[in-house]
Amino acid sequence: MKITIIAGARPNFMKIAPLARAIKSASEAGKEISYRLVYTGSKNDTSIEPSLFSDLNLTPPDSYLEVESDNFFKRTADIIVAFADELDKHPANAVIVVDDFTPTMACSLVAKKKGIKVVHLVAGIRSFDMNKPKEVNRMIIDGLSDILFTAGMDANRNLSNTGTDINNIYFVGNILIDTLRLSLPNITRPVNFDILGIKENDYVLLTLNKRDIINNDEKLKEIINTIINSSSKKIVAPLHSYVKSKIESLGLKSDRLLIIQPQSYLSFIYAAKNASAIVTDSGNIAEEATFMNVPCITLDNYTEHNETVTSGTNLLIGEDYSRIKESMEKIAKGEWKNSTLPERWDGRTSERIVQILLEEI
Template identity: 55%
Template sequence: MKITIIAGARPNFMKIAPIIRAINAAAKVGKNITYRLIYTGLKNDTDLDPSLFIDLDIAAPDAYLEIQSKNSIELAALILMAFDKELTNNPADVVLVVDDLTPTMSCAIVAKKHGAKVAHLVAGTRSFDMDMPKEVNRMITDGLADYLFTAGMIANRTLSQTGTDNKNIYYVGNILIDSIRYSRSKLIKPVWLSTLLPEKQEYILLTLNRRALLDNKKNLQNLISVICKSNLPIIAPLHPYVQDTLKKLQIDTTNLHILPPQGYLSFGYLLNNAKAIITDSGNVAEEATFLGIPCITLNNYAEHPETYRMGTNELVGEDPEALDRAMQLLLNKQWKTGEMPERWDGRTAERIIQILLDSEK
C-alpha cells in the first residue's frame, strides 16, 4: 500500500508524525506499506523551523509543492494543479489529508480524480457556520473521503446525521494525543525560563493566533487587561504579527511576558508545566484536556466539544466579562475536574494503520 500524506501548515505535522511512525513500525515487521510526505507550502517556510522534524522524530517532507497565496481560491487552484502533477508522477493507493485547510480539500479532490482513496484524519468536525471557509473545506473533504477517521462520538453522530455511510466512519481517537504522549518524556525546558521565573513561580500560558480576535483592538485590549489582573506571570510565546498587535495596545502591566514562538518540545514544556492556559487554539485546548490543566478558550466554538463537555476546557468567546468570571474560578481554585475522553490514549495512529492494512485484505 502506497500512502501519500498531505501537510498544509505547521500544525498538521503534529498529527501526521504519529501516522508516519506507525507506518514505519508496520513496515519494519514486514507489512507492505510505504508513505510519501508532501508539504503544499514553501520549502523555506519560516514556520517549518529545522528543529520541528527532529522534535517530532520524523523525516522532512519528500516533496514541497511550493504554493503560497493569501487568496483561498487562488491557493486552491494552484494546489489542484501542482498536486495533480505530483500524483501523476507518484501514484498512491491512499491520500491521507488532515483537518480542514484549503490544501486538505484541494488534495482530496485531486486524489478522487486520480482514483486514489481519500482518508480524512479528524473527520466530522463542524461549526455549522457556512460563513467559515473551513466549514466548506470540512464538508467537501468529508463528502469525498473513503475513510473518515474521527476523534469522538460527537463527530460520528454528525457524520451519520448528514448521510455518511457508517461503514466508512472509524472512531479512532484523537491523533494529537499520540504526539503528546510520545514527546512528554523528551520535553525541553526553555533556557530563559529560570531567569524569567527564578523561583519556579506558577504561570499562565497565553497563546493567540485567530485573526478575527486580533482585529477587534478595543475588545482585545479589554481581554488582555482582564488576564493581567491575575498578578500571575503571563508567558506568551507569540508569532511576530501577534506580538506587534499586542505592543500597539500599550497595556501597562509588568506580568505579561511576550516571547518569540517556541519549538515543539519547548512549547510542550511550557504547556505541561502551566498553572492554566488561555488560548484561542482548539489544538491547545485538546492538549490541556489530556494534561489535566485548566484551559480557557477565547472562542464560542471548539472542534472537539469533548474538551469542554468532559475535559478541563471552558469557552468564554471574546467576552471580557465571561473571561473575568472564568479567571475568578481559576484563581479561587474552583476549576472543574476534567476526565479523559474515550480513546484519547495515544494509540490512534496504530488503529488507523491497522484499518488501512485490513482494508486491503
C-alpha cells in the same frame, strides 16, 4: 500499498508524526505499506522551525509543492495543479488528508478525480456555520472521502446525520494525543524562563493566533487588559512578531505581561504543562491542556472537540471576556471543574488507523 500523506500547515505535522511512525513499524514488520509525505507549502516556510521534525521524530517531507499565495482561489488552484503533477510522478493507492485546511480540501479533490482513495484524518468536525471557510472545507472533504477517521463520537454523529455511510466511518481516537504521550518525557524548559525568572505553576500561558481577534483592536485590548487585571501571576505569551507589534502599538503594557518568541514544540509543551492556567484561541492547545489536566479558557464559543469541554479542562467563553476574571478566580481557589480523559485518548490511535488501512485498501 503506497500512501501519500498531505500536510498543509504546521499543526498537521503533530498529527502526521505518529501515523508515519506506525506505518514505518508496520512496514518493518513485513506489511506491504509505505508512505510519502508532501507539504503543500515552501521548504523555507518561516512557520516551521528547524527543530520541528527532530522534536516530532519525523522525517522531513519528501516533496514541497511550494504554494504560498494568500489568495484562497489562487492557492487552491496552484495546489490542485501541483499536487496532480506530484501524483503523476509518484502514484499512490490512497491519499491521507488531515484536518480542514484549504490544502486538505484541494488535495482531496485531486485524489478523488484521479480515482485514488481519499482518507480523512480527524473527520466529522462541524461548527454548523457555513459562513466560516473551514466549515465549507469540512463538508467538501468529508463528502469526497472514502474512509473517515474520527476523534470522538460527536464526529460520528455529525457524519451519520449528513448521510455518510456508517461503514466508512471509524472512531479511532485523538491522534494528537499519540504525539503528546510520546513527547512528554522529552519536553524542555524554555531558555526564556530562567532569564525572566518564571517559576513552574506560577504563570498563565497565553496564546493568540486567530486573525479575527488580533485584527480587532477592541477585542484585543479587552482580552489583554482583562487577563492582566484578573490574576497576580505572570502572563507568559509566546507570540509571533506581528502579534507582539500589534499589542505594543495599542499601548498594552504590564510588568507581568512577558511576551516571548514562539517556542519549539517540546518547549511549548513544557510551558503548557507547567502553567497554572492557559488562555488560548487554539483547539489543539485545548486538547493538550485536557490531557495534561491544566485549566484552559478558550476565547471562542466553538471547539472542534467538544469532549475537551464535556470531559476535559476546557471552558468556552465566547466573546464574553469578562468571564476570564471569573474563571481565573475559580482557578486560584482550586475550584476548577474535575477532568476525565476522553475515550480513546490512549496514544494508540495511529496503530488503529494503520490496521484499518491494511484491511480496507
